[in-house]
Amino acid sequence: MSSHASSPQSFGVPxxxxxxxxxxxxxxxxxxxxxxxLEGLSVTLPTPQGFTADQVQERFLELARPHATEHYRYPxxxxxxxxxxxxxxxxxxxxxxxxxxxxxDAWLPVRPDPMLPxxxxxxxxxxxxxxxxxxxxxxxxxxxxxxxxxxxxxxVQVQAARELKYxxxxxEDFLLAFGRGHTLQExxxxxxxxxxxxxxxxLLVQAQQEVLNQxxxxxxxxxxxxxxxxEIRRRWSASEGRSAGQLQFTGPEREESLNAWLxxxxxxxxxxxxxxxxxxxxxxxxxxxxxxxxxxVEKVLRDQANAGGLTxxxxxxxxxxxxRNLARIDQVAWHLMAVDHVMRQAKxxxxxx
Numbered sequence: 001m002s003s004h005a006s007s008p009q010s011f012g013v014p015x016x017x018x019x020x021x022x023x024x025x026x027x028x029x030x031x032x033x034x035x036x037x038l039e040g041l042s043v044t045l046p047t048p049q050g051f052t053a054d055q056v057q058e059r060f061l062e063l064a065r066p067h068a069t070e071h072y073r074y075p076x077x078x079x080x081x082x083x084x085x086x087x088x089x090x091x092x093x094x095x096x097x098x099x100x101x102x103x104x105d106a107w108l109p110v111r112p113d114p115m116l117p118x119x120x121x122x123x124x125x126x127x128x129x130x131x132x133x134x135x136x137x138x139x140x141x142x143x144x145x146x147x148x149x150x151x152x153x154x155x156v157q158v159q160a161a162r163e164l165k166y167x168x169x170x171x172e173d174f175l176l177a178f179g180r181g182h183t184l185q186e187x188x189x190x191x192x193x194x195x196x197x198x199x200x201x202x203l204l205v206q207a208q209q210e211v212l213n214q215x216x217x218x219x220x221x222x223x224x225x226x227x228x229x230x231e232i233r234r235r236w237s238a239s240e241g242r243s244a245g246q247l248q249f250t251g252p253e254r255e256e257s258l259n260a261w262l263x264x265x266x267x268x269x270x271x272x273x274x275x276x277x278x279x280x281x282x283x284x285x286x287x288x289x290x291x292x293x294x295x296x297v298e299k300v301l302r303d304q305a306n307a308g309g310l311t312x313x314x315x316x317x318x319x320x321x322x323x324r325n326l327a328r329i330d331q332v333a334w335h336l337m338a339v340d341h342v343m344r345q346a347k348x349x350x351x352x353x
Contacts, residue, residue, distance in 0.1 A: 030227070035283035036218035041346035043210045045203050048350075051195055060191055064166060067177055071163040075129045079161045083110045085123060086160040088247060093152040097253070099144055099260040099267070101154070104243040110161075115142060119154055128161040145266060203350075208339060211346045212277050219280040223272045229262060231271050236261045281338040290341060292334055300333045 079085060084107050091101030110120050115138075122134040134154045142148045167174040170184050180187040236258050244254045261267055284290075305315040319329070 029224075030279070031221050031224065033219060033221045033279040033283040035287040036215055036280050038215075038284070038342060038345040041211050041214055041342070043207045043214075043346060043348050044351055045207055045348065046351050048196075048199050048203060051192065056188065056192060056195070059195060060188065061166070063180075063191065064169070064174075064178065065164075067174060068164045068166045071165065073128050073161040073163060075127055077161075078125050078127060079110060079123050079158070080163065081110055081124055083161050083163050084108065085110055085128070085158050085162075088157040088159065088243075089154060090247070091152055091154045093138070093147050093150050097257050097260055098147060098152060099257075099264050100240065102240045102243045102247075102257060104246045105159075115139060116154070119156070123156070123158065126158065128158050131155065131157045143266070144264060146264075207346075207348045208343060211343060211348075212339070213273075215280050215342060216273055216276045219276050219283075221276065221279060223275050223279075227275060228268055228271050231275065232261050232267060233258065235271075278335075281335065281342070284342065285334070285338050288341065290337060292330075292337055296337050297329065297333045300329050300336065304329065304332075 073079065073083070086105065086107050088104045089101070089106070090103075091098035108120075110123055113120055116136055117139060118136045119134050122132060126132060132155075134156060136152050136154060138144075138147050138150055138152050140148050169175075169187075175182060175184070175187060178187055180190040240257055240261070241254065244257050249257065301312065301315055305312055308315070310318070
């Protein structure tokens with residue numbers, strides 16, 4: 001491992017090589033960046049808030065989901081509220097595919113979605129195995145700003161549906177299997193404690209992001225348009241582009257999908273911001289003489305193995321089989337080390353404390 005942890009790699013990590021390539025091998029020359037100062041980085045976080053009863057109940061059902069039994073509905077049965085449906089879905093507005101709306105083989109719950117009012121309501125009472133076109137009006141809070149308040153049409157193909165039946169939550173068998181207490185009240189208190197721990201971790205993530213935002217503001221560099229385009233293409237290829245291929249979209253349809261991503265102002269701004277942070281971290285690594293250690297790489301490997309339910313031996317075998325995976329581990333390790341170095345210089349405090 002130590003022979004592999006000697007130098008930073010390519011895009012998305014602190015130090016970046018002179019050229020960057022996406023999966024289609026389009027080279028882009030990276031700009032030179034002067035490492036920003038780490039002096040005076042400071043973040044004040046809001047005081048953590050409590051949870052509503054609905055939030056706790058939602059988390060409880062999420063955690064209890066593996067204990068529910070599934071009944072797959074026959075084509076003659078009707079879809080009901082609370083079911084899960086396996087769908088292919090695509091949204092259109094003003095005659096064009098809506099960015100980020102294309103999904104394939106996605107299991108989704110049948111319940112109201114404030115971002116897509118009326119969409120899942122239209123599935124109730126229908127049978128699995130069919131298709132439906134649903135007309136909706138996108139809300140003012142819709143993520144794509146240019147489409148807020150506009151009419152949209154969603155084409156939904158329902159491949160399958162399943163009914164969920166939860167056990168008696170107060171039964172001894174369920175509580176034993178759930179493993180969070182001897183009574184339902186104990187289980188709910190344990191869930192609240194978990195949510196509080198997650199909220200504390202989220203605050204740390206928010207602090208880290210705010211520090212990186214400050215770092216980006218101190219990094220004076222013009223990000224090449226071509227670099228932003230290439231990163232958006234890479235993201236599209238790994239997500240909506242893959243779905244477009246599964247749905248056998250034509251060349252022009254795929255191009256329209258990609259162009260919707262490329263033209264989305266929020267996406268371009270977010271990608272440019274992340275590139276700026278990445279370039280800044282790379283320059284800091286070089287200026288401060290950071291060296292990637294085997295311990296950092298091992299931590300990343302263990303985290304990746306745990307996330308995939310693998311042993312370290314299985315993870316090692318997967319890396320040997322696909323060298324690109326090893327490069328990705330190296331990139332993540334460089335990034336984590338650089339962020340940790342920056343966060344050690346920052347002052348973090350909670351509002352009112």
